[in-house]
Amino acid sequence: MRRIFTIASREYRAMVGTKAFLFTIAVMPVLMAGGSFVPIVLKKLENNDPKQLVIHDQSGEVIPALLELAKQRNEQLSEEQDGAEAAFGDSSPYEIIAWDGDEWNDEAMFELSERARKDEIHGFVQIPADITTPGSTSSVTFYSEKAALSRMRRWLDGSLSRTVRAMKLEKSDVDPAVVGLALAAVDVNSKGLINKSSDGAIKEAEESEGMSSVFLPMGMMMLMFLIIFLAAQPMLEAVMEEKSDRIAEVLLGSVSAKQLLTGKLLGNVLGSLTVFVFYALGGYTLAAINGWTDYVPFSMVPAFVVYQILGVLFFSSIFMAIGSAVKQLKEAQSLLLPVWMLMFLPMFVWFNVIQEPNSIVPVALSFFPPSAPLMMILRLSTGAVIPMWQVLASIVVMLIGTAAIVLAASRIFQVGILWQGKTPKITEVLKWLFRNPMVGS
Amino acid sequence: MNAVELAGVTKRFGNQTAVNNLDLAVPEGSIYGFIGPNGSGKTTTIRMILRIFHPDDGVVSVLGKSSGAAADTRLGYLPEERGLYKRMTVMDVCRYYARLKNHYDCDPDIYDWLDRLDAREWAKKRIDALSKGMAQKVQFITSVVARPKLLILDEPFSGLDPVNLEVLRDAVLEMRNRGTTVIFSTHDMSVAERLCDTIFMIFKGNKVLDGTVESIKENYSDNQVALKLGDQAVLPAYDMVSGSREQDDHLLVNLHQGNSPQQFLQKLLEDGQQIHRFEIARPSLHDIFVSIARPHEHMEESESEQSAQGASA
Numbered sequence: 001m002r003r004i005f006t007i008a009s010r011e012y013r014a015m016v017g018t019k020a021f022l023f024t025i026a027v028m029p030v031l032m033a034g035g036s037f038v039p040i041v042l043k044k045l046e047n048n049d050p051k052q053l054v055i056h057d058q059s060g061e062v063i064p065a066l067l068e069l070a071k072q073r074n075e076q077l078s079e080e081q082d083g084a085e086a087a088f089g090d091s092s093p094y095e096i097i098a099w100d101g102d103e104w105n106d107e108a109m110f111e112l113s114e115r116a117r118k119d120e121i122h123g124f125v126q127i128p129a130d131i132t133t134p135g136s137t138s139s140v141t142f143y144s145e146k147a148a149l150s151r152m153r154r155w156l157d158g159s160l161s162r163t164v165r166a167m168k169l170e171k172s173d174v175d176p177a178v179v180g181l182a183l184a185a186v187d188v189n190s191k192g193l194i195n196k197s198s199d200g201a202i203k204e205a206e207e208s209e210g211m212s213s214v215f216l217p218m219g220m221m222m223l224m225f226l227i228i229f230l231a232a233q234p235m236l237e238a239v240m241e242e243k244s245d246r247i248a249e250v251l252l253g254s255v256s257a258k259q260l261l262t263g264k265l266l267g268n269v270l271g272s273l274t275v276f277v278f279y280a281l282g283g284y285t286l287a288a289i290n291g292w293t294d295y296v297p298f299s300m301v302p303a304f305v306v307y308q309i310l311g312v313l314f315f316s317s318i319f320m321a322i323g324s325a326v327k328q329l330k331e332a333q334s335l336l337l338p339v340w341m342l343m344f345l346p347m348f349v350w351f352n353v354i355q356e357p358n359s360i361v362p363v364a365l366s367f368f369p370p371s372a373p374l375m376m377i378l379r380l381s382t383g384a385v386i387p388m389w390q391v392l393a394s395i396v397v398m399l400i401g402t403a404a405i406v407l408a409a410s411r412i413f414q415v416g417i418l419w420q421g422k423t424p425k426i427t428e429v430l431k432w433l434f435r436n437p438m439v440g441s
Numbered sequence: 442m443n444a445v446e447l448a449g450v451t452k453r454f455g456n457q458t459a460v461n462n463l464d465l466a467v468p469e470g471s472i473y474g475f476i477g478p479n480g481s482g483k484t485t486t487i488r489m490i491l492r493i494f495h496p497d498d499g500v501v502s503v504l505g506k507s508s509g510a511a512a513d514t515r516l517g518y519l520p521e522e523r524g525l526y527k528r529m530t531v532m533d534v535c536r537y538y539a540r541l542k543n544h545y546d547c548d549p550d551i552y553d554w555l556d557r558l559d560a561r562e563w564a565k566k567r568i569d570a571l572s573k574g575m576a577q578k579v580q581f582i583t584s585v586v587a588r589p590k591l592l593i594l595d596e597p598f599s600g601l602d603p604v605n606l607e608v609l610r611d612a613v614l615e616m617r618n619r620g621t622t623v624i625f626s627t628h629d630m631s632v633a634e635r636l637c638d639t640i641f642m643i644f645k646g647n648k649v650l651d652g653t654v655e656s657i658k659e660n661y662s663d664n665q666v667a668l669k670l671g672d673q674a675v676l677p678a679y680d681m682v683s684g685s686r687e688q689d690d691h692l693l694v695n696l697h698q699g700n701s702p703q704q705f706l707q708k709l710l711e712d713g714q715q716i717h718r719f720e721i722a723r724p725s726l727h728d729i730f731v732s733i734a735r736p737h738e739h740m741e742e743s744e745s746e747q748s749a750q751g752a753s754a
Contacts, residue, residue: 250584253493253593
């Protein structure tokens with residue numbers, strides 16, 4: 001037993017004691033979350049010069065309102081400059097210029113088009129004379145190089161609609177404020193279910209927000225994936241090194257293959273728990289700084305740890321078996337692809353799962369050992385009521401699946417780690433599950 | 442008392458017999474040399490002694506324990522060239538291997554060996570920063586630090602310069618003097634001849650030599666003559682000659698089994714050859730090794746050529 005701990009201790013230090021590992025656990029979340037920040041970074045790099053729009057208002061009534069709306073928008077923009085909203089909207093100030101030519105004809109429009117091509121203006125707009133006449137169905141025309149995609153066009157669309165609607169109502173002797181209130185959309189608030197506190201009192205339902213309903217489940221699932229990945233991948237490389245450098249022979253001259261495998265897996269699980277503690281403390285600190293501690297799912301920690309241990313044992317065993325059976329990383333990668341695909345299954349359907357965590361696919365994948373750790377953590381962190389029997393049954397299935405995989409992996413490992421010469425075929429490796437050519441008949 | 446005993450041991454991998462009906466006895470406290478060409482069954486035999494492999498037939502008894510027992514912490518093993526974690530330091534790897542042999546209070550022994558092999562200053566260096574010779578010394582320390590009763594060394598001197606070779610050779614002798622039985626596998630016949638009390642040669646899974654160096658040489662002394670002829674070019678015409686090589690101003694000629702030097706001399710005289718020197722030579726271990734392995738190699742080459750021609754036809 002003491003020698004198993006000796007092996008586990010070396011494996012643990014080999015896993016968490018390297019600069020590469022520390023760098024990886026620090027950088028991986030940044031890389032994984034990095035996608036969210038890309039639009040903001042790109043936005044910063046965008047040209048935010050003012051955009052000019054020439055408007056030929058044949059009615060003569062609309063342009064003062066547009067000038068005022070543009071002014072309000074520009075003032076608001078300077079206040080929101082650093083906000084996330086600004087990142088996805090258009091951060092250029094808008095300048096509305098009233099057309100002051102002599103005659104509005106094709107030639108005038110061509111001239112304005114030429115100015116737009118030279119980037120002197122963003123585009124121009126033609127507003128018909130009867131636009132504010134009640135009953136009129138005239139439309140406004142927006143001319144620009146990329147008119148359909150122009151964010152300025154979308155702003156004009158909303159601003160014009162509101163302005164023209166108000167003017168038409170006034171001309172019809174209807175108070176626009178009354179109509180506005182009558183047509184206002186009805187808010188539907190999202191709340192969680194009613195709970196009772198420990199003293200039996202009914203607790204008011206909490207607001208259901210994007211943070212807890214979308215980001216938390218996704219974050220927990222990604223954390224589980226990250227921990228399993230960080231644990232399993234080094235196992236592959238370590239076993240390949242032990243095989244190619246004939247370290248395995250020295251080790252197996254001192255301990256049995258089962259002791260070696262047990263020690264390695266134990267060290268690996270301890271390493272993965274260290275990663276969990278690192279991220280849990282880091283996550284809690286981040287939540288505390290931002291005032292999000294209410295969202296920290298403390299009640300999920302036991303389930304997370306159980307699924308993490310089982311998931312690490314499951315995938316690390318497979319990685320060890322593959323590492324022992326191949327000679328080069330290239331050969332291992334082709335065998336790893338289907339394993340990763342099985343683990344990735346919950347990632348393909350995660351958005352549907354957070355909407356319907358108790359539908360047939362999420363429930364089925366909760367009982368499929370390769371996908372159970374990610375799927376159950378995803379489902380549990382949605383806050384939906386997951387029947388207890390499903391959680392227990394999933395853990396039992398996972399336990400059985402992990403035990404079977406560890407046993408199969410140990411049989412492959414015992415032969416593969418000593419296998420020299422050409423890489424065995426898959427069929428040959430599968431035969432090792434039933435007969436070990438090293439131990440004799 | 443024997444440290445290792447193999448009785449009727451056979452090991453097969455699929456249809457291939459790696460070791461066939463092998464009997465072997467390694468006396469306690471001896472230095473026992475395993476020789477044989479690549480793929481002859483040496484490593485399989487060593488792995489059976491280490492309990493990494495188990496025999497299909499026969500019994501392997503090591504330090505009084507028979508086949509089927511678990512790995513024995515009283516054994517030290519040094520595999521050829523490699524066997525060390527590249528990213529561990531010298532001290533850490535020595536400690537790790539000692540602890541796997543249940544030797545936990547190992548630091549004094551490690552420092553003692555580092556001093557003896559002039560490697561103390563490398564104690565905190567990583568293995569991948571060491572030269573090949575230095576890594577070989579560290580590997581040796583990992584195999585002896587737990588004070589094994591049986592030490593198995595696979596090509597312990599490969600790649601070493603003459604100075605380091607002497608240092609490690611002395612260390613092996615010291616282990617023997619401390620009462621450790623040493624088995625070492627090598628291709629270097631001169632080292633085997635100088636160091637080993639007993640030599641064992643395995644070829645194609647079968648034992649072909651087993652005995653003291655002296656007794657083996659005695660048995661093979663009828664098969665080699667030192668010869669200098671007026672016209673050396675006529676030699677290949679003699680069927681009883683299995684091979685020859687130049688040595689100083691004469692040839693060392695090996696005769697096929699069943700042909701005595703007297704018969705060969707008589708034939709040369711009958712043919713009227715001018716003989717400047719004819720002397721029954723005492724073959725070196727190298728010559729004996731080659732005389733056993735080479736005829737088979739020729740045969741194999743000829744067989745493989747025929748099969749290749751058959752395949753292409």
